[in-house]
Amino acid sequence: MTKPMTISEKILAVHAGLDFVEPGQLVEVNVDMALGNDITAPISIKIVRDANIKNVFDKEKIALVADHFVPNKDIKSAEQAKILRDFAREYGIVNHFDGGKTGVEHVLLPEKGLVLPGDVIIGADSHTCTYGAMGAFATGVGSTDLAATMITGKTWFKVPETIKFIYKGALQPWVTGKDLILYAIGDIGVDGALYQAMEFTGEVIDRLSMAERFTMSNMAIEAGGKVGMIAPDQKTLDFVKPRAKRAFKCYASDNDANYARVIEYDCSKIEPQIAFPHLPENTKGISEARGLAIDQVVIGSCTNGRIEDLEVAANILKGRKVASSVRCIVLPTTPTVYGEAMERGYLKIFLDAGMVIGPPTCGPCLGGHMGILAKGERSLASTNRNFVGRMGHPESEVYLASPAICAASAVCGKIASPEEL
């Protein structure tokens, strides 16, 4: 007799070589892809080198992405990117991204087909949970964990309980995946899913594009979630199949699987969401945020910097101008996204609107570079975190919203929805 399991439990069981796992159990699992970036990987690399390890477990199952502070913003970041470059060359790491090949890691890896449904993926970056949108068990770990996995190809997990979210009903105009995840974070709080897997289900999720699903899974960590799981369907396969270079497997939760909680949302009641400073859980409907003056708008990041996000922004900005009081920055997240935006004429629209077009980098999302806020300034951003000082001065403010709201607000100079244009 097989016992019922959720997707997360099934993936962990298979990777641990077990028939069944249950929440709370400690398991050792094989890892399909281990990721590090220019901030976290240097620490892991030092551990590997200090231990005198000469070979990694698999040269193709490690991804090193220089994306946070590139093109190198200062000497320190240049040194960090160099640590990745030297290590990749010496150890023969196949998937090292730098220079004109690099992009924001959590957009780049799915785009390149390096992460697939049914995988166990660890990354020394908290937004590694993004790949849950493809039905993978993907989660952020520390640099020590990454080092251990680079050597052994394994890691350990405590099997998480799962919270099931069911999204029902018709969406209001301009409500997107971003609004649906912000709403959930506002509902359960920034630690509402601590230790737990979040599983997004329902007719609304079925209708969402892959881009919007990635946005939702990306922000699971903003509710403390270990993973943000979405069951693969035809859309997933359409996305994955042309990209995958190895076999993969799609899992679905059993109907009678055990959930810690089941939360149901009637989406017809959800309006576009804005997260107020200084926590992603401080969400309000746009009707409570309208008219708030802004100094900067950022469209980009692993949350909302995909071609679909730029498309939404371009459609709104076409033939319009960014308000003179606002600096509006767009950062296409990968070279492919950049090229596509160029071919489709979006970059021209952005330039004509008076926007700044940045390279594929994390940039201002973590207050790194290319759009830092001064004291007292306020930014609206399509990014994922609005902690104190996240985008610059400790006394600056970040509001989070979807690309549509960001674009409309850039034109109005204050928080606005596209309907107001």
Added chain:
Amino acid sequence: MNFTGKTWKFGENIDTDVIIPARYLNTSDPQELARHCMEDADPEFHKKLAKGDIIVGGKNFGCGSSREHAPIAIKAAGICCVIAPTFARIFYRNAFNMGLPIFECKEAAEDIQQGDQIEVDGATGVIKNLATGKIYQAKPIPAFMQELIMDGGLIAHILKKNEPA
């Protein structure tokens, strides 16, 4: 993997700043960290405890910053394991990775009194209060994790496994 020791009780939400105050983070020497373990909750703590003692904490033990110094300080101070109803997520991972065994058990954490002599069987998860005779059940530690702890933590463990035979 068995532990027997006298317990030290702490309250809820013991954060990593209490476990090892940030002002001592300019070193990663375990013995130096051990001297300041729990200093802000009890300045004399490291002098009072004996090797093999056990910490019993309240819920959300180890919350706050993600520093790996916290489990290192506890371990280096001579504490053999920690029991609490729940641990903060990152502390949980860091503790095992640094080779400090921890046990989640609400009943035991609430019942056990300061100074009780207790016995913990890591493999079965059974906690026995030798003072009262009461028995509690925590989740057992699987074999691979026991090995990791015995080796002194994640990195030491994998290096041992990687040694040419």
